[in-house]
Amino acid sequence: MAQNTQAAHGQQTQAPVRKRSFLVGTQAVTEGLDYDQTVSTYGGAFQSWSLTATGWLKGIWLDFLIVTSGNSVATVAATENYPFNILGNIELDDINNEAIFGPFDSYTAFLINKYGGYCNSEDPATAATYYRVALTSTNAAAGSSHFNLWIPLEIVLRDPLGPVASVNNTAALTLRMVYNTSANLFSTAPTSAPSVRVRGTQVFYWEPKGTDKSGRPINGEPPAAGTTQYWTQSSGQGALSAGTNNTQLNTALGYPWRSYIFMLVRSSGTRANGELDWPDPLIGLKFEANMLYSQYQKVLWNQQMARDYGYNGTNLQQTTPADVRFTDVAAVGTQATALIPGLETGVKVLNFNRDFAFGKPGSETRRTYLVTSSASNFIFNGSLGNAGTLFSIVNYVAPAGGNKGDTASLTGGQ
Numbered sequence: 001m002a003q004n005t006q007a008a009h010g011q012q013t014q015a016p017v018r019k020r021s022f023l024v025g026t027q028a029v030t031e032g033l034d035y036d037q038t039v040s041t042y043g044g045a046f047q048s049w050s051l052t053a054t055g056w057l058k059g060i061w062l063d064f065l066i067v068t069s070g071n072s073v074a075t076v077a078a079t080e081n082y083p084f085n086i087l088g089n090i091e092l093d094d095i096n097n098e099a100i101f102g103p104f105d106s107y108t109a110f111l112i113n114k115y116g117g118y119c120n121s122e123d124p125a126t127a128a129t130y131y132r133v134a135l136t137s138t139n140a141a142a143g144s145s146h147f148n149l150w151i152p153l154e155i156v157l158r159d160p161l162g163p164v165a166s167v168n169n170t171a172a173l174t175l176r177m178v179y180n181t182s183a184n185l186f187s188t189a190p191t192s193a194p195s196v197r198v199r200g201t202q203v204f205y206w207e208p209k210g211t212d213k214s215g216r217p218i219n220g221e222p223p224a225a226g227t228t229q230y231w232t233q234s235s236g237q238g239a240l241s242a243g244t245n246n247t248q249l250n251t252a253l254g255y256p257w258r259s260y261i262f263m264l265v266r267s268s269g270t271r272a273n274g275e276l277d278w279p280d281p282l283i284g285l286k287f288e289a290n291m292l293y294s295q296y297q298k299v300l301w302n303q304q305m306a307r308d309y310g311y312n313g314t315n316l317q318q319t320t321p322a323d324v325r326f327t328d329v330a331a332v333g334t335q336a337t338a339l340i341p342g343l344e345t346g347v348k349v350l351n352f353n354r355d356f357a358f359g360k361p362g363s364e365t366r367r368t369y370l371v372t373s374s375a376s377n378f379i380f381n382g383s384l385g386n387a388g389t390l391f392s393i394v395n396y397v398a399p400a401g402g403n404k405g406d407t408a409s410l411t412g413g414q
Contacts, residue, residue: 017216017217019216019217019218019219020212020216020217020218020219021218021219022160022205022208022218022219022220022221022222022223023160024208024212024218025208025209025210025211025212025218025219025220026055026056026205026206026207026208026209027205027206028058028203028204028205029053029055029203029204029205029206030201030202030203031053031201031202031203031204032199032201033199033201034049034051034053034200034201034202035049035175035198035199035200036197036198036199036200037049037197037198038195038196038197038198039179039195039196040193040194040195040196041179041193042179042180042181042182042185042193043088043178043179043180043181044178044179045176045177045178045179046176046177046178046179046198048174048175048176049174049175049200050173050174051166051172051173051174051175051202052166053166053202053204054166054204054206054207055166055204055205055206055207056163056164056165056166056204056205056207056221056222057153057163057164057165057166057172057173057202057203057204058153058154058160058163058203058204058205059118059150059151059152059153059154059203060150060151060175060200060201060202060203061148061149061150061151061200061201061203062148062149062150062151062198062199062200063146063148063198063199063200063201064083064086064106064145064146064147064148064149064196064197064198065145065146065196065197065199066083066086066143066144066145066146066194066195066196066197067141067144067194067195067197067332068133068140068141068142068143068144068190068192068194069140069141069192069195070140070191070192071138071139071140071141071142071143071190071191071192072138072140072191073138073142073188073189073190073191074136074137074138075135075136075137075188076135076136076139076142076143076186076188076189076190077135077186077187077188078135078143078185078186078187079184079185079186079187080270080271080272080323080345081105081107081110081271082143082185082186083132083143083145083147084106084107084109084110084124084125084147085105085106085107085110085180085184085185086106086145086179086180086185086196087105087106087109087177087178087179087180088105088178088179088180088181088184089102089103089104089105089176089177089178090102090103090104090105090106090109090175090176090177090178091103091175091176091177092151092173092174092175092176093173093174093175093176094164094172094173094228095172095173097174099230099232100153100173100228100229100230100231101151101152101230101231102231102232102233103233104232104233104393105180105184106149106180108233108263108393109149109151110124110125110149111261111263111344111347111393112152112231112261112393112395113149113150114309114344115259115261115305115309115347115349115361116152116231116259116361116362116395117259117351117353117354117360117361117362117363117364118150118152118362119150119362122309123309123311123341124147124148124149125147125323125324125325125326125341126313126324126325126326126338126339126340126341127147127148128338129146129147129148130145130146130147130326130336131145131146131326131328131329131333131334131335131336132144132145132325132326132328132329132336133145133328133329133330133331133332133334134328134329134330135328139330141331141332142190143186143190143194144194144332146333151175152229153228153229155227155229155258155366155397156362156364156366159222159223160205160222160223161222161223161224161227161366161410162222162227162228162229162397163204163205163222164228165221165225165226166204175200177198179196205222207220208220223409223412224399224400224409224410225400226400226401227397227398227399227400227409227410228397228398229258229395229396229397229398230252230255230395230396230397230398231393231394231395232251232252232393232394232396233251233391233392233393233394234249234251234391234392234393234394238389238390238391238392239387239389240384240387240388240389240390241384241387242384242385242386242387243383243384244283244381244382244383245380245381245382245383245384246379246380246381247379247380247381247390248377248378248379249378249379249380249392250378251392251394252372252392252394252396253372253373253374253375253376253378254372254373254374254376254404255372255396255397255398255404255405256369256370256371256372256396256397256399256404256405256407256410257350257352257369257370257371257372257394257395257396257397258352258353258364258369258395258396258397259349259350259351259352259353259361259394259395260349260350260352260370260392260393260394260395261347261348261349261350261392261393261394261395262347262348262349262350262390262391262392262393263346263347263390263391263393264277264278264346264347264348264384264388264389264390264391265346265388265389265391266386266387266388267386267387267388267389269386269388270345270346271321271344271345271346271347272321272322272323272345272346273321273346273386273388274345274346274388275318275321275345275346276318276321276385277384277385277386277388278298278346278348278382278384278385279298279382279383279384280297280298280299281295281296281297281298282295282296282298282301282381282382283295283381283382283383284379284381284382285350285379285380285381286377286378286379286381287370287372287376287377287378288376288377289377292350298318299316299317299318301348302314302316302318302343303316305343305348305349306342306343307359308349308351308354308359308360308361309341309361310341311324311340311341311342311343312340312341312342313339313340313341313342314342314343316343318345321345321346322345323342323344323345324339324340324341324342324343325339326338326339327339349361352368352369352370353366353368353369354368355367355368365411366397366407366410366411367407367411369397369407369410371405371407373405397410
């Protein structure tokens with residue numbers, strides 16, 4: 001009887017050598033001042049930024065310096081999202097001009113920083129670099145401000161998952177920005193439009209070494225390379241009436257959801273009004289045939305968010321809604337007095353990304369992402385105090401390989 005040739009010659013088949021983690025062969029690089037542009041006209045477009053880092057792009061920092069000069073208006077009045085809504089549009093596009101991040105205004109980008117689960121200290125409004133110059137007493141610099149925003153591409157640091165390949169200084173991504181309108185920024189504007197300077201810094205991994213010091217092979221790319229996260233916002237879908245609404249929400253259906261942010265703004269009103277109008281309790285939030293939330297008290301939802309993020313500087317009852325911000329300062333560059341971060345009014349968050357350590361958003365294994373289909377039922381049922389617009393700001397993940405619903409590659413097959 002014929003025998004296996006290898007067995008006959010006494011040979012053994014060797015198992016393939018398992019490659020070491022991508023992280024073993026690389027380090028993160030921070031490359032500053034790749035972009036520096038100033039616009040001084042309401043509605044003006046910034047020069048597009050073509051990102052050309054060589055390696056795997058983790059994300060970009062944007063540094064905003066807003067400077068008002070020669071103001072003679074006695075009391076400047078800013079809208080509630082100022083200065084974080086200084087951009088009327090921000091959009092990060094891939095090589096096919098498809099939006100990965102946006103389009104939306106920079107206040108939405110602020111919410112993504114605050115609630116996205118990407119770092120330990122996340123609130124730009126209580127960061128050490130933030131200040132806003134007082135709007136009263138005929139301050140020549142009224143409304144001047146400084147803050148930073150992070151535009152995330154990498155989803156998880158530990159593995160890492162989600163960096164975007166950029167090879168040989170070929171532009172893989174393009175950032176587009178537009179200065180907001182005066183009406184969206186101020187109800188009483190300063191004498192002249194503030195100048196807005198945006199400086200950009202890229203953070204990326206260099207191309208990894210092929211082997212470690214002992215000659216063991218190292219992965220040349222992150223796990224599930226080609227996986228991309230997206231942040232998008234609903235457009236015109238969320239107009240709700242006063243009283244009971246039972247509404248199907250369609251934004252980003254068809255992909256696994258990592259995070260979902262609701263923002264309620266009263267018609268001809270504000271987010272603070274939206275906080276007062278929020279259903280209390282929320283009758284239900286239904287996915288397919290199952291209830292995610294049922295008869296959910298507003299104060300309990302606020303408490304859950306405060307606990308998740310450590311934003312304890314808010315009266316959770318929100319009887320007099322107000323965002324927590326550093327007190328305005330007298331002059332440009334003055335250090336503001338620190339405060340405990342608080343919640344944003346009119347904003348409620350669903351997290352599918354806190355299943356690992358301490359229930360902290362961003363501490364995730366990707367096993368609890370909510371996997372949706374294009375035909376999924378996702379129904380918001382609640383009674384509003386007044387008519388308003390319910391914005392859906394959704395973080396969804398497109399797994400590598402094109403199968404939208406297959407999350408196995410995100411979890412190492414587990």
